[in-house]
Amino acid sequence: MFLPAELTDPLTFAWTELPNPVINRAVPLPAPNWPKARGRCLSPSASEFALTTLFLSHPSGLEHDTGAGHPERADRLRIIEQMVEHERFQNLHRAPAPGADTAALLRVHPEEYVRAIEAAAPKEGRIRIDGGDTVMSPGTWEALMHTIGGASAAVNEVMRGNATNAFVAMRPCGHHAERATPMGFCFFNTAAIAARHAQAVHGAERVAIVDFDVHHGNGTQDIFWDDPSVLYASTHQMPLFPGTGAVSEVGEHNTVVNAPLSSGDGGEAFRAAMETRVLPRVDAFAPDLIVISAGFDAHRLDPLASINLEAVDFAWITEKLMGLAAKHSKGRIVSVLEGGYDLEGLAASSAAHLLMLMSA
Numbered sequence: 446m447f448l449p450a451e452l453t454d455p456l457t458f459a460w461t462e463l464p465n466p467v468i469n470r471a472v473p474l475p476a477p478n479w480p481k482a483r484g485r486c487l488s489p490s491a492s493e494f495a496l497t498t499l500f501l502s503h504p505s506g507l508e509h510d511t512g513a514g515h516p517e518r519a520d521r522l523r524i525i526e527q528m529v530e531h532e533r534f535q536n537l538h539r540a541p542a543p544g545a546d547t548a549a550l551l552r553v554h555p556e557e558y559v560r561a562i563e564a565a566a567p568k569e570g571r572i573r574i575d576g577g578d579t580v581m582s583p584g585t586w587e588a589l590m591h592t593i594g595g596a597s598a599a600v601n602e603v604m605r606g607n608a609t610n611a612f613v614a615m616r617p618c619g620h621h622a623e624r625a626t627p628m629g630f631c632f633f634n635t636a637a638i639a640a641r642h643a644q645a646v647h648g649a650e651r652v653a654i655v656d657f658d659v660h661h662g663n664g665t666q667d668i669f670w671d672d673p674s675v676l677y678a679s680t681h682q683m684p685l686f687p688g689t690g691a692v693s694e695v696g697e698h699n700t701v702v703n704a705p706l707s708s709g710d711g712g713e714a715f716r717a718a719m720e721t722r723v724l725p726r727v728d729a730f731a732p733d734l735i736v737i738s739a740g741f742d743a744h745r746l747d748p749l750a751s752i753n754l755e756a757v758d759f760a761w762i763t764e765k766l767m768g769l770a771a772k773h774s775k776g777r778i779v780s781v782l783e784g785g786y787d788l789e790g791l792a793a794s795s796a797a798h799l800l801m802l803m804s805a
C-alpha cells in the first residue's frame with residue numbers, strides 16, 4: 446500500500462491539466478466517452494484475469510434530469526467520466542453498469558414502494574416526489590435501474606475475486622432513501638442493496654458500510670438499525686440535513702456508529718473522528734466486505750455543507766479502509782457514489798479515491 450506521489454500535495458493535483466477544463470461552467474459538458482457494451486460486460490471467471498479496480502457507469506445516469514439549478518445534476522457524472530479519460534486512469538477497467546437486478550432491489554425495498562416509484566415517473570417534465578428536492582424525470586427510472594444493477598454487478602465481481610475493488614459512478618444517490626421513503630435526492634438505497642446482495646448471493650456474513658458523505662445516511666442507518674450483521678458507520682456534519690446521526694444513535698445491537706463533525710472542521714477533525722470512532726469499530730467487526738457510501742460533499746468547495754476536506758483526505762480514508770479490507774476481507778471494497786456538488790471538488794476527490802483504490 447502506498448500513497449501515490451501526486452496525492453501527497455493537493456496543490457499538484459490540479460484538474461486544470463485535463464485536456465478540456467470545464468470546471469463548474471454553466472453549460473452542459475460534452476458527452477462522455479462511454480465504454481462499449483461487449484455482451485456480458487464482465488468476465489465470469491476469476492482465473493482468466495483479476496482486475497484491481499472496476500469502474501461501472503452508464504449513460505442513463507445523465508438522463509435523470511433534476512432541472513436547472515439543482516445541485517444533483519448530470520454534470521457530476523460528466524466530470525467524473527472526463528476525469529477517468531486522463532492517462533492516470535489507463536489501468537482502470539471501465540464497464541457499463543448493467544440494468545436492474547430486481548431481486549437485489551427487493552431485498553431492501555418493499556415491492557409496493559418500488560412499483561409506486563416506477564409509476565410516479567412522469568412521461569414528460571419533472572415532478573417533486575417528496576414535496577422537496579427529490580425530483581423525477583422521464584429518465585430517472587432507467588438511471589435508477591442501472592445504479593442498482595451497477596451496485597450488484599460490482600458486488601458480484603468483487604466477491605468472485607474478478608476485481609479487488611469497484612467504484613459505481615452513477616446517480617441518483619441512495620443513502621437518504623429509507624425502506625419505503627424517498628428523500629434527499631435519493632429513491633433506492635444503493636449501499637444497502639449492495640450489502641444485502643453480498644450477503645444473500647455471496648454468503649458474506651458481516652458487511653461494514655462506511656459513509657463519508659457530509660450528510661448523515663439516515664436511510665442506511667434506518668434499514669440496518671436492528672441488524673447485527675451490518676455495521677453502519679458515518680462521519681457527517683451536524684447539525685445539517687437530514688438531522689439524524691447523533692453519537693447516541695447506536696442501533697439495537699450497537700452496530701450503528703455515528704461520528705458527527707462540526708461546521709468548519711477540516712481534515713484533522715475528520716481523520717481524528719475516523720481514527721478514534723469509525724476505523725476501530727470496522728476493524729473489530731471484521732467484515733467480509735466493505736461498502737463505501739462515497740459522497741464527496743465534505744470537500745471544502747462544496748456548496749451544500751461547510752466541512753473543509755481536501756482531495757488528499759479522501760485518499761487517506763480510502764487507504765485506511767483498504768488496509769482494513771486487506772486484513773479482513775481479501776481487500777474487497779465496493780464504493781458507490783453518493784453526494785458531491787462542486788464539480789472541481791468532486792473531480793479531485795473522486796480522483797483521489799479512485800487512484801488510491803487502483804493502488805491495491
Ligand SMILES: [Zn+2]
Binds near residue numbers: 658659660742784
Ligand atoms: Zn451528501
